[in-house]
Amino acid sequence: MTPELLEAGARQREAHSAAMPPKATRSGDREAAFGRVLASGQPDFAHGVALYLEDITVSFDGFKALNQLSLTVDVGELRCIIGPNGAGKTTMMDVITGKTRPQQGSASFGANIDLLRLRENEIAQIGIGRKFQKPTVFEPLSVFENLELALKADRRARASLRAKLNSADLDRMAEVLQLTHLRRLADLQAGLLSHGQKQWLEIGMLLMQEPKLLLLDEPVAGMTDEETERTAELFLTLEGKHSLVVVEHDMSFVATLTQGFKKVTVLHEGSVLAEGRLDQVQANDKVVEVYLGR
Numbered sequence: 001m002t003p004e005l006l007e008a009g010a011r012q013r014e015a016h017s018a019a020m021p022p023k024a025t026r027s028g029d030r031e032a033a034f035g036r037v038l039a040s041g042q043p044d045f046a047h048g049v050a051l052y053l054e055d056i057t058v059s060f061d062g063f064k065a066l067n068q069l070s071l072t073v074d075v076g077e078l079r080c081i082i083g084p085n086g087a088g089k090t091t092m093m094d095v096i097t098g099k100t101r102p103q104q105g106s107a108s109f110g111a112n113i114d115l116l117r118l119r120e121n122e123i124a125q126i127g128i129g130r131k132f133q134k135p136t137v138f139e140p141l142s143v144f145e146n147l148e149l150a151l152k153a154d155r156r157a158r159a160s161l162r163a164k165l166n167s168a169d170l171d172r173m174a175e176v177l178q179l180t181h182l183r184r185l186a187d188l189q190a191g192l193l194s195h196g197q198k199q200w201l202e203i204g205m206l207l208m209q210e211p212k213l214l215l216l217d218e219p220v221a222g223m224t225d226e227e228t229e230r231t232a233e234l235f236l237t238l239e240g241k242h243s244l245v246v247v248e249h250d251m252s253f254v255a256t257l258t259q260g261f262k263k264v265t266v267l268h269e270g271s272v273l274a275e276g277r278l279d280q281v282q283a284n285d286k287v288v289e290v291y292l293g294r
């Protein structure tokens with residue numbers, strides 16, 4: 001993607017938001033939902049749930065990649081999703097982000113936003129960020145410029161990439177650089193970063209857009225042990241401020257992320273096979289069979 005495309009995308013998002021049909025009850029640019037007043041187009045998290053998937057089925061030529069999948073993720077929760085190859089983890093993320101449409105089921109962001117009625121770019125705009133396995137940073141640009149682009153691509157009326165950064169923007173960038181361990185490398189060309197640093201930069205670019213829900217697909221694949229540890233630290237810092245869904249095969253990374261009583265979801269053949277603490281699901285006979293049977 002080029003800076004021009006990013007800017008065009010931001011303009012398109014702006015135009016679409018303006019054209020969105022009004023919701024049930026409106027007051028100025030705010031709408032009533034379950035008795036609370038929300039800014040227009042904002043997810044309603046009052047029930048504490050960020051993501052609801054219910055009964056989702058996706059078939060490819062009759063093969064069910066997702067088979068009546070139901071899952072909820074709480075606001076601020078860090079949820080790890082594990083499962084053998086082909087379990088449907090990527091397809092699930094594709095449904096949440098609008099890349100794949102299910103034949104059956106419902107998916108909502110907060111209590112009020114029907115994800116199945118939105119396009120991919122609209123879903124990104126309402127606060128769902130996705131990190132693919134392979135980093136896709138702009139290699140000729142510096143770390144700072146990559147963050148700047150991500151920030152400006154998210155702007156609405158002031159969407160122009162030519163707009164000057166204000167002090168709040170600079171503060172935000174400094175915070176993200178700090179979080180992602182890239183502060184000292186801000187002026188370095190992104191192409192010169194290590195694989196792990198590129199992954200952090202891409203996560204930083206998502207953070208510039210202040211997502212409410214972050215989907216992270218095998219974020220530590222190809223990272224060194226030290227980079228993996230730092231990534232775990234980063235995610236644990238983000239937990240609570242954002243909801244995170246982490247798909248990962250690296251069990252020691254999952255163990256670090258889920259210390260305490262955090263829930264892990266095991267997918268198999270497109271459905272939830274087990275859910276619970278990591279030690280509980282690892283001791284579950286059905287889970288053992290699925291993994292050993294690979």
Ligand SMILES: Nc1ncnc2c1ncn2[C@@H]1O[C@H](COP(=O)(O)OP(=O)(O)OP(=O)(O)O)[C@@H](O)[C@H]1O
Pocket residue numbers: 060064065083084085086087088089090091092
């Ligand atoms: N576009 C497609 N056309 C046909 N089959 C597909 C398509 N996308 C996915 N599948 C199949 O659906 C199943 C689920 O795939 P998916 O990529 O979601 O699994 P996964 O859990 O992410 O696997 P991995 O851990 O290997 O990434 C697999 O059997 C896959 O071959």
